[in-house]
Amino acid sequence: MNDELRYLLNRTVSGKVSRRHFMGRAAALGVTAGVANSMLATATAAQTPVKGGFLRAGMQGGESTNSLDPALAASEVPFTVNNMWGETLVNVDAGGNIDFRVAQEMSSSPDAKTWTFKIRSGVEFHNGATLTAEDVVATLTRHTDENSQSGALGIVQGIESMSANGDTVTIDLHTPNADFPYLVADYHLMIQPGGGVDNPSAGIGSGAYMVEVNEAGVRHGFKKNPNYWDSNIGHADEVEIIVINDNTARVAALQSGQVNMINRLDPKIIDLLKRDPNVQIKNVSGRGHYVFIMHCTAAPFDNNDLRMALKYAINRQEMVDKVLGGYGGVGNDFPINAAYPLFDDTIEQREFDPDKAAFHYKASGHDGSPIVLRTAGAAFPGAVEAAQLYQQSAAAAGIPLEVKREPDDGYWSDVWNVQPFCASYWGGRPVQDQMYSTAYLSTAEWNDTKFHNDQFDNLLLAARAELDLTVRKQMYSDMAHILRDEGGLILPMFNDFVDAIGNNVQGWSEDPNGEMMNGLALAKCWLA
């Protein structure tokens, strides 16, 4: 390693330059991205964690209606809270690989229809009971019950039968699924004693921290689980999550040192906050994206030329710059980016092209009446401004858009999935199959673009059972092309997760799976 690279590496690890900057410089010095990434991972791991202390996070996304029942987790704070006390069978690491947690190893039948998980021995729940294979089966069974109202119902519905045998759990699926381990990494599926049937919201799990204080919508306090099996996680003696939904108050709490880390930094103030020497901005490109969705079955969007016209009429780079303040990446009208495994990076980027937009608009034979685009602040942060930018760029191509602002309250029940053209967002999923199955399969409940394409559906089901990664990657690439050129999805941008930490916090590493290091920042970081 040459001196410049070593210097850069040290500065990156200590947080003085960004990972993005390091990767760029490394590439300029002739180091491939893969090598640079692993260098960074090794260097970060080489920092010795300091044990003890009290780590605090100020977070948006908590309400006084929150419960500790992992089945009901839907917003950021419950997600992070559950990650403190609970643990899933496996997790997905920053590189998109399976990270074994409660399960120690796994295997599948050649047709990917039967999966076997070996449960780690000696894992203890906070109540002292040993975690068994029966607990795992009971947990998954609880989530298959519709009365549990589990957010993971769609995932566990694919399970045909389960059995516990000694320390192994065998799961038979209705249809083959090569991605099944990624599905059981879902954050709702925290393993609970007895499946949590008796008391789903007890907050008893096998995670690195035990629940001390649980005041929904106010604060959640934890103390270290002394019997936790993995010494690489859980450095601070105590951690606390304080719910601070107000953007300004959250930043002030970080600046005044009341908390050590915060989530969801408003892109508008990032540049201002950078001037504070006591604070570091941590952004990572994730899988979440902001979209405009057209119903392929409703006039005038049932005409592919009109859909193409609208896709060419949006200025993606301008949106990233103005709506995300540069903290994001341009989209390409299919919901997958480089953060997904098996992403095909050779698919041509669609650019803003008023001429092509005008050509397709003419070919569509639209009568020239204004096309109504519905939006609201609730659709995504900056959705109203994004719609106005879109209106301007479309006007340059001669396409009349009419922006209609809807009330935030009721947007998800009255506008989204109801009106034919509106703004929306998706949080992304760990694997391509899950993203496509959730929102683009003809029969999907959340098929919010009313996209029906037999070839696409067949490819999706075939890819699910395909264990040869090269073939599978090609199938996903074909699907991306179909959706990009025929679908009802206009995807201008992928938003970064932007968090911020105080200068005394160490051990931070990027994780594209979710904000706050995929909910584990409090367990993986330490105070210097």
Added chain:
Amino acid sequence: MNHPIIKLVAQRIALGILLLLAVSILIFAGTQLLPGDVAQAILGQSATEQSLANLREKLGLNDPAYIRYFSWLGGILQGDLGTALTNGQDIATSLGRRFGNTIFLAFWAAVIAVPLSITLGLIAARYAGRWPDKVISGVTLATISLPEFVVGYLVMFILAVKFRVFPSTALVFDGMGLFERLNAVALPIIVLVLVVLAHMMRMTRAAILNVMQSAYIETAELKGLSPSTIIRKHAFPNAIAPVVNVVMLNLAYLVVGVVVVEVVFVYPGMGQYLVDHVAKRDIPVVQACGLIFAAVYIGLNILADVISILANPRLRHPK
């Protein structure tokens, strides 16, 4: 004891109870009018017909509205506010803690704001039209003109981020000492004091100046009393009624209207609790909060009426 006063006070209290009953009917009717079925709202998108029917049965949603109203009212009279639909917790317990926090904040804000504003009002009236009056009026009008959250951000920036005198988030929890607790809520108290100061101070000033026009004040002046003594002995006792009314309005505001301040300072009071549950259509909690807010408002107004009655010499000494 004077008979007419007891009668008047009893009348006020009876009226207040009637009013509260009327409000409870309004609250109940209003929450019934909210769009969406409660069972559907609880179960969400994954609801099946069977589970919806089970839940409706369990919640008693199949009974006619008036029966549900009386069983709700009966529960409240016995101190049973029901359980929250969203997280299954007992409403009385969680609401009780929140209400305690709200009252704590309101109490300390009032302890500072009420004497301060009345004193400032008296000073302003004493020096009406001169510079102390102008300074006091100008500053208090400026703080009331700024929206609460702007005042909140300003004091937060100056006192928490720049000088780090007080914490920026007003986190309170069980087991905190009084001093610790007061330190935690210092910023919201400052903001609330600034917001309610002007109203009470202006009213005190106006009421005193109004009384100062009376003939008996002129007599007092002719007797050679100093302006301060005139205000203290003759003007203020006669200006109490309007001042008490405004003070009570502001106290009610400190209890029921501070949701913005609660959000900015992350204070676990009732306002935030109510807003969260409205968003989730958690009807029992919304009804309970509505009723408590109404009770506080009506109660404080009755108190204001009673004090006004007692402060009125014509009622105190009937012919």
